[in-house]
Amino acid sequence: xxxxxxxxxxxxxxxxxxxxxxxxxxxxxxxxxxxxxxxxxxxxxxxxxxxxxxxxxxxxxxxxxxxxxxxxxxxxxxxxxxxxxxxxxxxxxxxxxxxxxxxxxxxxxxxxxxxxxxxxxxxxxxxxxxxxxxxxxxxxxxxxxxxxxxxxxxxxxxxxxxxxxxxxxxxxxxxxxxxxxxxxxxxxxxxxxxxxxxxxxxxxxxxxxxxxxxxxxxxxxxxxxxxxxxxxxxxxxxxxxxxxxxxxxxxxxxxxxxxxxxxxxxxxxxxxxxxxxxxxxxxxxxxxxxxxxxxxxxxxxxxxxxxxxxxxxxxxxxxxxxxxxxxxxxxxxxxxxxxxxxxxxxxxxxxxxxxxxxxxxxxxxxxxxxxxxxxxxxxxxxxxxxxxxxxxxxxxxxxxxxxxxxxxxxxxxxxxxxxxxxxxxxxxxxxxxxxxxxxxxxxxxxxxxxxxxxxxxxxxxxxxxxxxxxxxxxxxxxxxxxxxxxxxxxxxxxxxxxxxxxxxxxxxxxxxxxxxxxxxxxxxxxxxxxxxxxxxxxxxxxxxxxxxxxxxxxxxxxxxxxxxxxxxxxxxxxxxxxxxxxxxxxxxxxxxxxxxxxxxxxxxxxxxxxxxxxxxxxxxxxxxxxxxxx
Numbered sequence: 001x002x003x004x005x006x007x008x009x010x011x012x013x014x015x016x017x018x019x020x021x022x023x024x025x026x027x028x029x030x031x032x033x034x035x036x037x038x039x040x041x042x043x044x045x046x047x048x049x050x051x052x053x054x055x056x057x058x059x060x061x062x063x064x065x066x067x068x069x070x071x072x073x074x075x076x077x078x079x080x081x082x083x084x085x086x087x088x089x090x091x092x093x094x095x096x097x098x099x100x101x102x103x104x105x106x107x108x109x110x111x112x113x114x115x116x117x118x119x120x121x122x123x124x125x126x127x128x129x130x131x132x133x134x135x136x137x138x139x140x141x142x143x144x145x146x147x148x149x150x151x152x153x154x155x156x157x158x159x160x161x162x163x164x165x166x167x168x169x170x171x172x173x174x175x176x177x178x179x180x181x182x183x184x185x186x187x188x189x190x191x192x193x194x195x196x197x198x199x200x201x202x203x204x205x206x207x208x209x210x211x212x213x214x215x216x217x218x219x220x221x222x223x224x225x226x227x228x229x230x231x232x233x234x235x236x237x238x239x240x241x242x243x244x245x246x247x248x249x250x251x252x253x254x255x256x257x258x259x260x261x262x263x264x265x266x267x268x269x270x271x272x273x274x275x276x277x278x279x280x281x282x283x284x285x286x287x288x289x290x291x292x293x294x295x296x297x298x299x300x301x302x303x304x305x306x307x308x309x310x311x312x313x314x315x316x317x318x319x320x321x322x323x324x325x326x327x328x329x330x331x332x333x334x335x336x337x338x339x340x341x342x343x344x345x346x347x348x349x350x351x352x353x354x355x356x357x358x359x360x361x362x363x364x365x366x367x368x369x370x371x372x373x374x375x376x377x378x379x380x381x382x383x384x385x386x387x388x389x390x391x392x393x394x395x396x397x398x399x400x401x402x403x404x405x406x407x408x409x410x411x412x413x414x415x416x417x418x419x420x421x422x423x424x425x426x427x428x429x430x431x432x433x434x435x436x437x438x439x440x441x442x443x444x445x446x447x448x449x450x451x452x453x454x455x456x457x458x459x460x461x462x463x464x465x466x467x468x469x470x471x472x473x474x475x476x477x478x479x480x481x482x483x484x485x486x487x488x489x490x491x492x493x494x495x496x497x498x499x500x501x502x503x504x505x506x507x508x509x510x511x512x513x514x515x516x517x518x519x520x521x522x523x524x525x526x527x528x529x530x531x532x533x534x535x536x537x538x539x540x541x542x543x544x545x546x547x548x549x550x551x552x553x554x555x556x557x558x559x560x561x562x563x564x565x566x567x568x569x570x571x572x573x574x575x576x577x578x579x580x581x582x583x584x585x586x587x588x589x590x591x592x593x594x595x596x597x598x599x600x601x602x603x604x605x606x607x608x609x610x611x612x613x614x615x616x617x618x619x620x621x622x623x624x625x626x627x628x629x630x
Contacts, residue, residue, distance in 0.1 A: 033216070034217055039216060068169040078143060086159070135151075183514050186208045202485075204484075295463050296470070298470055317351060339480065341479065342496070373448055382438055395437060400444060452481065559624060
C-alpha cells in the first residue's frame with residue numbers, strides 16, 4: 001500500500017526526516033505519534049504529494065484512492081446530506097450519466113456498476129455517519145452555510161469517511177468533536193476495513209482503533225505492534241534494554257582500549273593488541289538513550305474557603321430573554337470537587353461554564369458565590385485573544401504590573417517557560433505553548449475553581465499526561481469539558497450530564513456513559529435500517545436458513561482454530577525474542593566472533609518480522625470473528 005524508502009526531508013537547515021523507511025501494508029490501521037513539531041503533519045503532505053522529499057521516495061499503488069479531510073470546510077447552499085453524498089465521485093458521475101445515456105448497453109453497465117457499489121444504500125449510510133458525528137436526522141437537509149466552522153469540519157470528516165478511500169489519512173480528527181462523537185468515531189474506525197493512518201493525541205482512540213503505532217522521533221520512523229498503551233510499555237522496555245546494552249558496550253570498549261594502550265608497544269603482545277584495535281573498529285556503537293525533556297505543569301494551591309464555593313438554586317440561563325438553554329439547575333460546587341460536564345455539543349455545556357465564570361448571568365433562580373472566591377477560566381478559543389506581538393512575559397506582567405518580575409518569571413517556569421522562552425513572542429509559539437500560556441494566566445491569582453473548556457486540543461500526549469498530573473495535585477475544584485476520555489476518566493470524580501435543557505448529576509462512570517451511548521446508537525441504527533429497507537420479513541425456506549447457519553458455524557470454527565494456532569505462534573516468537581535479546585544484552589555476547597554477532601542480529605530481525613506478520617494476521621482473523629458475532 002504505502003512504502004517510504006530512505007526518505008530525507010528538510011525545512012531550511014532543520015531535518016525532519018533522515019533516511020526514514022517504513023511500509024504500511026493493505027488493511028493495516030496505524031497511529032502516527034510524536035511530539036508537537038516533529039513533522040507528523042508534514043508526513044501527510046509528503047504522502048499527498050504537496051511536498052517532495054529531498055532524498056528517497058514515497059511509493060503508493062496508483063490505483064488506490066487516498067482520502068483526507070480538506071482544510072476548507074464546506075460552506076455552500078448544498079445540504080449536509082448532499083455534501084456527504086457528493087464525496088463518492090463515482091456514484092455521483094454514474095447517476096448523472098444515467099440521466100442522459102441513450103445506449104442500452106451503456107445504461108445496463110451503469111446500473112450494474114451502481115448495484116456493485118451499493119448506490120441505493122448510500123443515503124442511509126451517509127445519514128448514519130452524519131448522525132454519529134452529532135447531526136440529528138431532522139437537520140441533515142439544512143444547508144452547510146447555516147452551520148459554524150467547527151460543525152462544517154464535522155461535515156468534511158463525514159464526507160471523507162463516506163467516500164471509503166483505500167488509504168484514509170486523518171490528522172487530529174477529534175479536534176472539532178464532542179465526547180459523544182469521539183466515542184462513535186473510535187468504534188467506526190475500529191471496524192474500518194481499509195488502510196488507516198491517523199495522527200492523534202487521543203490515547204483512548206489509539207488504543208481502540210489502530211493495531212500498530214509508528215513513532216516519529218529523532219528524524220526517524222519506528223513501528224510498534226498494538227495500541228498506544230502497548231507501544232508505551234514496549235518502548236520503555238526497549239529504552240531500558242538499549243541503555244543497559246550501551247553501558248555494557250562502553251565498559252567493554254574501555255576494557256579493550258586499556259589492553260591496547262598497555263600492550264601495543266610490547267613486541268610479544270603487539271599482534272593481540274592489533275587484533276583488538278580491529279575489534280574496536282568493527283564494534284557498531286549502540287546509540288545512547290537521550291530522552292527529550294518532558295513538559296510539566298504546576299498549578300498554585302489556593303487558600304481554603306468554607307463550602308460551598310458556588311450554590312445554584314433553580315437556575316435558568318440563556319442568551320435570549322424567555323428562551324433559556326438550561327432550566328432548573330440545582331447543584332453545588334465544593335473545594336474538593338472534580339467534575340466533568342458530559343453531553344452532546346449544543347446542549348449547553350459551554351453555557352454552563354460561562355455562567356459559572358460570571359460571563360453569563362442567570363435569568364431565573366439564585367446563584368450564590370463565596371465572597372473571596374477566585375475563578376480561573378480556560379475557554380476553547382481564548383488563544384485568539386492573545387496579542388501576537390507581545391511576549392509571554394508581557395502578557396503576564398500586564399495582569400499584575402506591580403508584582404516583582406522574578407515572581408512572575410517563577411510562575412511562568414511552572415508551565416515550561418524558562419529563561420529566554422518567557423521572552424518569546426506569541427506569534428512564534430506553537431498551539432501547545434499557547435495553551436500553556438493560558439494555563440499560566442488563568443492560575444496566576446491562585447483560583448479556587450478552574451473551569452477548563454476543551455483544554456487538550458493543542459496538547460500532545462506527554463503534555464496531556466502532565467496536565468492530568470497537575471490537576472490531580474491541584475487542591476482547588478476543577479470543572480472540565482473535554483472530549484478526551486482518558487483525561488476525564490483520570491481527573492473527574494463526578495459527571496454532570498447536560499441534556500434536554502437540564503444539568504443533572506450522572507450516576508455512573510464515563511465507561512457506563514459510553515455503554516449507554518453505544519446502545520442508543522445501536523437502536524438508532526436498527527430504526528434507520530427499518531426506515532430504509534422496511535420491516536424484516538421472515539424467510540420462508542427454513543431449511544436454507546439452517547444450511548447457511550451451519551456453513552457460518554463451520555467457517556467460524558475453522559477461523560477460531562487458525563487464530564488459536566497463530567496465538568500460540570505469537571507466544572513462542574515472543575519468548576524466543578526475549579531470550580535472544582537477553583543473550584545479546586550480556587557483555588559476554590560481544591566476545592563472540594563478528595559473524596556470530598551478525599547472525600544473532602539477523603535471526604532477531606527475522607523473528608521480529610515473523611512476529612509482526614503473525615500478529616497482523618491474528619488481528620485480521622479476530623476482526624472477522626467479531627464481525628461474524630455481530
